[in-house]
Amino acid sequence: MAASYWESTQRRYWQFSKDELAQMREKLEESEQSLVQMFPLPQRRHLSIYFNQQLNRLGKRLGVRQQALATAQIYLKRFYCKVEIRRTNPYLVIATALYLAYFLTLDISRLGECEFFMISEMHSQLIVHQPYRTLTSLQSDFFLSQEEGNLALSIVNDHYMTDLPLLYPPHIIALTAILLALVLRPNNSGGTAANMAAATTTALAQVQAQAQAQAQMPTRTSGSSGNQNASGSEKDRQQEARAKVQRYVAFLTESAIDIEGMVDCTQELISFYECHEQYNDKITREQINRFVKARGLDKS
Incomplete structure (x- = not known):
């Protein structure tokens, strides 16, 4: 290679x-x-x-x-x-x-x-x-659970049925898959295309807003530790999930990642999943x- x-x-x-x-x-x-x-x-x-x-x-x-x-x-x-x-x-x-x-x-x-x-x-x-290497290397950085990692992997596999491999670099695909896995969450009910669109739009809008504000007051979100507490309450799990998203948003804000490309990848995947329902x-x-x-x- x-x-x-x-x-x-x-x-x-x-x-x-x-x-x-x-x-x-x-x-x-x-x-x-x-x-x-x-x-x-x-x-x-x-x-x-x-x-x-x-x-x-x-x-x-x-x-x-x-x-x-x-x-x-x-x-x-x-x-x-x-x-x-x-x-x-x-x-x-x-x-x-x-x-x-x-x-x-x-x-x-x-x-x-x-x-x-x-x-x-x-x-x-x-x-x-391919996006697999990036996905594997970033799983520990964002403390993805096994279920979240599997969901991100499934999204990467699905993207090969779209035009995205001909349009965007592999790392953009991997980062989009991680974002979708974090905002949808395997145990989150109602993981429809509409819910996917709403959740990712909110997260990416937050990235863009933080990027604009960063020049005046840099934003860092420490989040919580990466330990996955299986015995935690539902409230604890929700807080942990929010912390993961915030950590991810902070990473995107502070990097030079093509956010517009991620938005487009998300929209293409949403369109694909909607289309799949009529296949x-x-x-x-x-x-x-x-x-x-x-x-x-x-x-x-």
Whole structure:
């Protein structure tokens, strides 16, 4: 892996603005207008959910670890920034992405051809920096409980089904996941998209307000000790939770973190979770299989 994300090909060649990403996808559809009109597909978030499910099923069968699955998801996103999906057999592309991420020895017809195609479209830039390292290193700094850490990890895993890996650095994703885990809390009831939006908006607004006031009167929140007292009262647990959020807010206030980027990441994740509620696996699968079979992409 490259020594630093900031010097990596990921940052130099595979991080885009939302406008850049939209323009790339628009050009792809314009180049294949007849296919686009002939084979309508579900919205992109639903396709990402479906691809994620197929990757997880294949990965579970082969015993592939989560970080390799995450890398495969990024390869899929990069590849489909360059190639219109209707030109490909997505199942073959999924298997190839997993092969590249984990160097499997799969006896799948045309896998070698698809591997060359994918590597070529990614210009052999296969190194991927992920949020997991940042998340692991910061868990103890913010005294995350095991449940909070697991929730943050789950959010990081979910972000691979969005455009965020193509838009923001890994550390921004990790910090957003920690924030969401702190404001939602595993034992907090009603962890809906609406509650997520309200809680994170409040926390990030607090960061911005403190940042403005810091020049005149720097704010530091000592919080409480990192010991997790399982026998504490509900009031104690609430105070501990507030202290964790305040500690986190103080950290963001005093750092040079891209708060606007975190706001955007939060909004994208909220939109994704709302979209996930309308996901229909059967419809998505049928629409993909229709163009794969109609164009003979499932044949050798």
